[in-house]
Amino acid sequence: MKMKGTMIALFARDLRKAMNLRAFLIWAALAGMGVFFFFATGARTQLLENDRIDYMSLFLPHMIFGAWAVLSVYFDLISADRQHNVLDCILSSGVSKSTIFLSKTLVVIVMSLILSIIYLLPLAIVVTGLTGDVGHAGEILLYILPLWGHIMVYASMGVLISVIARSSKAALIWSLLAGLLLMPRLFAMMVEGIGNAFGWTADMIRNVSLIAPGIMMQALSETSDSRQFLLAATVFSVSVLVFFALGYVTFLRQDEWNYGE
Numbered sequence: 001m002k003m004k005g006t007m008i009a010l011f012a013r014d015l016r017k018a019m020n021l022r023a024f025l026i027w028a029a030l031a032g033m034g035v036f037f038f039f040a041t042g043a044r045t046q047l048l049e050n051d052r053i054d055y056m057s058l059f060l061p062h063m064i065f066g067a068w069a070v071l072s073v074y075f076d077l078i079s080a081d082r083q084h085n086v087l088d089c090i091l092s093s094g095v096s097k098s099t100i101f102l103s104k105t106l107v108v109i110v111m112s113l114i115l116s117i118i119y120l121l122p123l124a125i126v127v128t129g130l131t132g133d134v135g136h137a138g139e140i141l142l143y144i145l146p147l148w149g150h151i152m153v154y155a156s157m158g159v160l161i162s163v164i165a166r167s168s169k170a171a172l173i174w175s176l177l178a179g180l181l182l183m184p185r186l187f188a189m190m191v192e193g194i195g196n197a198f199g200w201t202a203d204m205i206r207n208v209s210l211i212a213p214g215i216m217m218q219a220l221s222e223t224s225d226s227r228q229f230l231l232a233a234t235v236f237s238v239s240v241l242v243f244f245a246l247g248y249v250t251f252l253r254q255d256e257w258n259y260g261e
Contacts, residue, residue: 006095010103014077018111023073027115030069031122033061038123044130053139058123062150067179070151073111074158075175076168077104078251083167101248108159112151116144149236154179156243163247163254 043057124137165171
């Protein structure tokens, strides 16, 4: 019972920390960009004339800024507690590192779902207002699962960075670099260049490109191609599990006492 109460208290604290003003403003701005690109890319015209919602028009902001938007929420999830001696206080009260990390993991899962809704809900409202058809809003909200998958990969990466970098300043720098390298267009160009140099097939280049969460999310949204969908879902699951596992093992082995600045 005490363990359950401790977990609930840690979860509530960490969720409040993740749902801060910075996170809300960044994701509100990203959602606003999603609505802007929906109009600017001609998706509105395509919807009204052809009754079709274009995928890229919905997620173009995520292709560009998604990595940074997600990592901005999670890069200091652990490092900030360490830096401000909060982690030392929690550990000195008898709470195990496993309990602390489990609480952070649950927060990441829940918060990533909330972020998916924050981004897609304004788009669903705009589309419903344009067409008067609630079915179109439902069609957009079906993308919550692929978007949640996209966010979870970056989120688990952010937790790993927060553990390894140890300080919030270092974690922020690492997150900015990771977000830049994993931008879908840039990453696809790098993989294509490496693949051409080593004589990879087109299928191999395409499959390796799925490492970039943005490319993977697009594959997850195309359920008609079952092979590509299953491959993308597998890469998503393995990526999240590997990042969390590495973060957990590293966190358990790190010394903590009096690390704060």
